[in-house]
Amino acid sequence: MLTVTIDEIQQNLTSYLQQVAAGESIIIMQAGKPIAEIKPVSATSQQIRPYGLCAGEFIVPDDFDSPLPEEILNSFEGK
Structure with a gap:
């Protein structure tokens, strides 16, 4: 692991990258x-996650996108 100062990294950023x-x-x-630490991006974080990875893991209720009840809206608004 390499240790550098801010001045060193500013002067030679391309080389350090x-x-x-x-x-x-x-x-x-x-x-x-x-x-701060600058480190290479790991190979696993560069992989694209497949579509449907969590299929069947949870159920979205039918009323998921319906308006919230009045009492919940009021609590968000501080009423």
Whole structure:
């Protein structure tokens, strides 16, 4: 894991991003303290989830898109 300052990353952003793309993680430091981490996107987060992944997992009621009851609307409006 590479550690760099804000100034270093501003001056060489493209170079550091190439390192991240190659699999390296970078910690950005400010005043000697870590403030951010840049890391490669994992292969699993790049995969497209298939349509219907949760099919049959829950049931949407028939009145799902009907207006809310008056007492619930009033509580949202602070009445």
